[in-house]
Amino acid sequence: MSxxxxxxxxxxxxxxAGLAAARALRGxxxxxxxxxxxxxxxxRTLNHPIGDGKIVEIGGQWVGPGQDxxxxxxxxxxxxxxxxxxxxxxxxxxxxxxxxxxxxxxxIASPALLEAWIxxxxxxxxxxxxxxxxxxxxxxxHTWDTETVETWMRRNLRTTVARQAITMVCKAVxxxxxxxxxxxxxxxxxxxxxxxxxxxxxxxxxxxxxxxGGSQRIALAMAAELGDRxxxxxxxxxxxxxxxxxxxxSDEARIxxxxxxxxxxxxxxxxxxxxxxxxxxxxxxxxxxxxxxxxKCMAVYDTPFWRADGLSGQVTAATGPVKVTFDNSPPDGDxxxxxxxxxxxxxxxxxxxxxxxxxxxxxxxxxxxxGAAATTPRDYVEKDWSADEWTRGCYGxxxxxxxxxxxxxxLRSPAGRIHWAGAxxxxxxxxxxxxxxxxxxxxxxxxxxxxxxxxxxxxxGTG
Amino acid sequence: MSxxxxxxxxxxxxxxAGLAAARALRGxxxxxxxxxxxxxxxxRTLNHPIGDGKIVEIGGQWVGPGQDxxxxxxxxxxxxxxxxxxxxxxxxxxxxxxxxxxxxxxxIASPALLEAWIxxxxxxxxxxxxxxxxxxxxxxxHTWDTETVETWMRRNLRTTVARQAITMVCKAVxxxxxxxxxxxxxxxxxxxxxxxxxxxxxxxxxxxxxxxGGSQRIALAMAAELGDRxxxxxxxxxxxxxxxxxxxxSDEARIxxxxxxxxxxxxxxxxxxxxxxxxxxxxxxxxxxxxxxxxKCMAVYDTPFWRADGLSGQVTAATGPVKVTFDNSPPDGDxxxxxxxxxxxxxxxxxxxxxxxxxxxxxxxxxxxxGAAATTPRDYVEKDWSADEWTRGCYGxxxxxxxxxxxxxxLRSPAGRIHWAGAxxxxxxxxxxxxxxxxxxxxxxxxxxxxxxxxxxxxxGTG
Numbered sequence: 001m002s003x004x005x006x007x008x009x010x011x012x013x014x015x016x017a018g019l020a021a022a023r024a025l026r027g028x029x030x031x032x033x034x035x036x037x038x039x040x041x042x043x044r045t046l047n048h049p050i051g052d053g054k055i056v057e058i059g060g061q062w063v064g065p066g067q068d069x070x071x072x073x074x075x076x077x078x079x080x081x082x083x084x085x086x087x088x089x090x091x092x093x094x095x096x097x098x099x100x101x102x103x104x105x106x107x108i109a110s111p112a113l114l115e116a117w118i119x120x121x122x123x124x125x126x127x128x129x130x131x132x133x134x135x136x137x138x139x140x141x142h143t144w145d146t147e148t149v150e151t152w153m154r155r156n157l158r159t160t161v162a163r164q165a166i167t168m169v170c171k172a173v174x175x176x177x178x179x180x181x182x183x184x185x186x187x188x189x190x191x192x193x194x195x196x197x198x199x200x201x202x203x204x205x206x207x208x209x210x211x212x213g214g215s216q217r218i219a220l221a222m223a224a225e226l227g228d229r230x231x232x233x234x235x236x237x238x239x240x241x242x243x244x245x246x247x248x249x250s251d252e253a254r255i256x257x258x259x260x261x262x263x264x265x266x267x268x269x270x271x272x273x274x275x276x277x278x279x280x281x282x283x284x285x286x287x288x289x290x291x292x293x294x295x296k297c298m299a300v301y302d303t304p305f306w307r308a309d310g311l312s313g314q315v316t317a318a319t320g321p322v323k324v325t326f327d328n329s330p331p332d333g334d335x336x337x338x339x340x341x342x343x344x345x346x347x348x349x350x351x352x353x354x355x356x357x358x359x360x361x362x363x364x365x366x367x368x369x370x371g372a373a374a375t376t377p378r379d380y381v382e383k384d385w386s387a388d389e390w391t392r393g394c395y396g397x398x399x400x401x402x403x404x405x406x407x408x409x410x411l412r413s414p415a416g417r418i419h420w421a422g423a424x425x426x427x428x429x430x431x432x433x434x435x436x437x438x439x440x441x442x443x444x445x446x447x448x449x450x451x452x453x454x455x456x457x458x459x460x461g462t463g
Numbered sequence: 464m465s466x467x468x469x470x471x472x473x474x475x476x477x478x479x480a481g482l483a484a485a486r487a488l489r490g491x492x493x494x495x496x497x498x499x500x501x502x503x504x505x506x507r508t509l510n511h512p513i514g515d516g517k518i519v520e521i522g523g524q525w526v527g528p529g530q531d532x533x534x535x536x537x538x539x540x541x542x543x544x545x546x547x548x549x550x551x552x553x554x555x556x557x558x559x560x561x562x563x564x565x566x567x568x569x570x571i572a573s574p575a576l577l578e579a580w581i582x583x584x585x586x587x588x589x590x591x592x593x594x595x596x597x598x599x600x601x602x603x604x605h606t607w608d609t610e611t612v613e614t615w616m617r618r619n620l621r622t623t624v625a626r627q628a629i630t631m632v633c634k635a636v637x638x639x640x641x642x643x644x645x646x647x648x649x650x651x652x653x654x655x656x657x658x659x660x661x662x663x664x665x666x667x668x669x670x671x672x673x674x675x676g677g678s679q680r681i682a683l684a685m686a687a688e689l690g691d692r693x694x695x696x697x698x699x700x701x702x703x704x705x706x707x708x709x710x711x712x713s714d715e716a717r718i719x720x721x722x723x724x725x726x727x728x729x730x731x732x733x734x735x736x737x738x739x740x741x742x743x744x745x746x747x748x749x750x751x752x753x754x755x756x757x758x759k760c761m762a763v764y765d766t767p768f769w770r771a772d773g774l775s776g777q778v779t780a781a782t783g784p785v786k787v788t789f790d791n792s793p794p795d796g797d798x799x800x801x802x803x804x805x806x807x808x809x810x811x812x813x814x815x816x817x818x819x820x821x822x823x824x825x826x827x828x829x830x831x832x833x834g835a836a837a838t839t840p841r842d843y844v845e846k847d848w849s850a851d852e853w854t855r856g857c858y859g860x861x862x863x864x865x866x867x868x869x870x871x872x873x874l875r876s877p878a879g880r881i882h883w884a885g886a887x888x889x890x891x892x893x894x895x896x897x898x899x900x901x902x903x904x905x906x907x908x909x910x911x912x913x914x915x916x917x918x919x920x921x922x923x924g925t926g
Contacts, residue, residue, distance in 0.1 A: 179609035
């Protein structure tokens with residue numbers, strides 16, 4: 001299969017970044033094609049039907065204040081939002097006991113939790129000195145990039161409880177253990193999202209708002225606009241750069257383009273064949289940005305029975321393996337849905353069990369939090385993103401030590417005709433849906449400003 | 464292109480591991496084919512001609528006591544060895560001054576160096592508790608895998624000089640910075656090679672012995688035995704596993720095999736397409752084992768002029784960017800060759816210079832050590848292994864924190880019909896030529912013991 005003509009830009013990956021890039025390029029009057037390996041669009045967002053036209057989201061799902069690009073796009077696309085369910089009391093499992101509370105996690109309820117709170121405040125202050133668009137330029141970049149979050153905790157937190165609390169934050173935000181992640185990466189990421197509170201909170205934070213019909217609708221709506229410019233079931237294998245153009249090869253298709261945007265996570269982008277080969281810095285970067293590990297589990301019940309007990313469905317627990325839960329029911333609360341996350345080492349350990357055992361373990365955690373009724377859902381859905389051939393880990397990629405300072409500039413520097421997008425390349429809300437959209441628009445802007453690909457008024461609405 | 468018949472085993476990669484695997488499989492009477500992307504065999508070993516039939520080795524080159532498999536193979540193949548040049552005095556640059564010494568690095572010449580020596584002894588003792596075939600089972604595995612070598616040094620070494628000394632060891636052995644590498648990985652690797660001294664010493668250690676005609680001759684000799692069973696210029700793109708066989712696909716060739724051995728570094732192995740997709744643990748492991756960064760530089764002079772000054776050509780220097788040098792002349796000392804390593808962050812920084820600038824910087828280091836005559840070599844050769852499309856970093860892969868404990872068993876566990884070889888998978892002399900050979904033979908033994916691929920006496924010498 002060949003297009004038989006040269007498009008202005010070939011975009012690889014029909015996740016939010018790739019679709020937003022294509023949409024922005026069309027706004028500049030450029031002709032695009034989006035090439036996707038899967039049989040669907042949406043990348044790391046994915047709706048899963050649970051009957052009666054209802055869905056659960058088994059990928060990224062939330063938006064929140066400050067995420068202006070995704071919120072604007074949702075409005076432009078005519079989608080609606082609704083608040084994450086937060087009524088009633090949340091549960092916090094601390095020293096083996098369940099505590100009920102309202103509002104923020106009661107981190108000042110004990111001296112040890114106070115220590116965790118002070119630790120998070122300190123990380124927030126440090127993060128302000130780490131520019132998200134150039135973490136390597138922070139005054140203490142080298143020192144902070146030589147260690148893991150784990151060793152920072154060991155040196156700066158005296159109590160196990162405080163370490164457990166920050167470990168929970170690390171798992172919840174990066175789907176990685178504190179021993180996986182460079183301290184500098186944690187700080188850059190916090191800076192990009194505005195700090196600890198905006199990232200971990202529901203009300204007023206990144207988990208505040210949901211999309212009616214599910215977050216994948218953002219991708220579906222953009223893809224609908226693009227029509228047959230989106231090619232599904234077309235895994236790209238190779239990008240060839242010629243003198244005046246580039247050729248994108250899949251098993252059967254060949255697409256000629258003036259420019260290419262690769263909108264994939266760095267690890268998967270590194271698995272394409274590039275001819276000529278990429279510069280060493282870019283190649284070695286892609287060897288050093290692994291994806292996190294998460295299994296998103298959803299138990300579906302006839303009703304959200306925990307609400308009747310005065311519970312919000314939100315749990316934060318130290319022992320696990322389920323350490324974070326949410327009420328993830330549709331807007332009308334019918335059916336009731338509990339969302340349970342397995343993250344970092346917990347996801348890796350549980351992935352080695354059979355599906356049946358894993359389900360039993362997850363439900364037993366939910367029973368510990370919400371009572372015996374939680375053990376008999378009418379449906380149970382899970383998604384191990386590490387096992388997904390076209391994702392290979394969520395929520396996204398992180399930097400282990402000595403990566404930002406040694407390879408940082410290679411993350412976004414174009415390689416000839418190839419530009420890089422994806423949530424990992426965002427400098428605002430890095431790793432989030434909002435960041436993914438911004439990254440696609442940034443890559444599109446890079447191309448739109450290049451003289452050789454002139455804006456051609458009139459093309460946008462026709463082609 | 465198709466073989467038109469099914470071989471017993473397809474081996475991917477004609478480095479030492481792949482060739483040793485093929486050789487061992489033929490010894491079991493099995494029919495093999497070795498498929499190599501490059502136009503040559505030898506992988507990370509490579510001879511470079513410098514005229515008059517002489518060569519320099521721009522890849523791995525040394526063998527030493529305890530490396531019994533490579534030494535036996537050298538003898539079997541009829542190759543000869545000669546000692547690395549160590550006559551005269553070595554140089555040690557310490558606090559900006561060059562000190563001459565004989566024998567071991569004079570680590571006890573000052574209190575700070577004594578601290579480095581004690582630190583290395585301590586690492587040696589810790590390494591004894593880390594089984595190289597299962598580092599995750601060490602009693603303190605989790606603790607040691609949560610931190611980088613850098614933070615261990617910061618906590619345990621008080622002086623800058625001691626940290627510099629161990630940093631030099633880290634760069635010299637892993638071509639990585641102490642901030643790159645998990646402490647547990649360093650310990651496992653030390654255990655696999657018998658400890659610090661056997662790894663860093665020349666006389667009595669892993670740099671003791673060279674191969675007449677260059678180390679690539681080991682691979683060339685094995686390839687000669689295999690004849691047309693080695694396919695060059697054939698990059699493998701995909702491995703397909705069927706019910707009763709596997710198919711290895713390159714751009715033009717298709718090879719049917721009962722079993723496959725992938726003898727590539729983990730990062731590059733992870734870039735092949737696997738159908739069906741690999742298990743999550745294996746896939747995420749390959750996202751987490753980056754290759755080191757090294758540029759090997761060779762300056763060729765009419766004579767080894769430093770010998771007349773009573774110098775061995777060996778330098779250990781704190782300031783760099785060249786921190787380690789050797790006399791790398793042919794056995795007859797004609798011409799004189801100085802070998803200079805750029806390793807870890809030094810390699811990455813110097814790779815960003817022009818070739819001309821880099822040469823000038825390297826030669827100015829050599830002039831600091833050996834005098835002005837070093838600035839005018841008759842030839843200068845360098846190899847940046849990170850820029851090599853089919854290697855993407857040397858000396859080999861290392862584990863950042865939280866990789867051995869989270870993913871270790873996936874390093875060697877076969878995935879269906881696919882077995883894993885390569886120096887990184889060795890449990891003795893991991894990362895060395897000796898380890899590469901052992902790994903190939905281990906993978907071959909895994910296959911030879913499987914009933915479905917019976918030994919067929921008489922096949923070995925015919926085919």
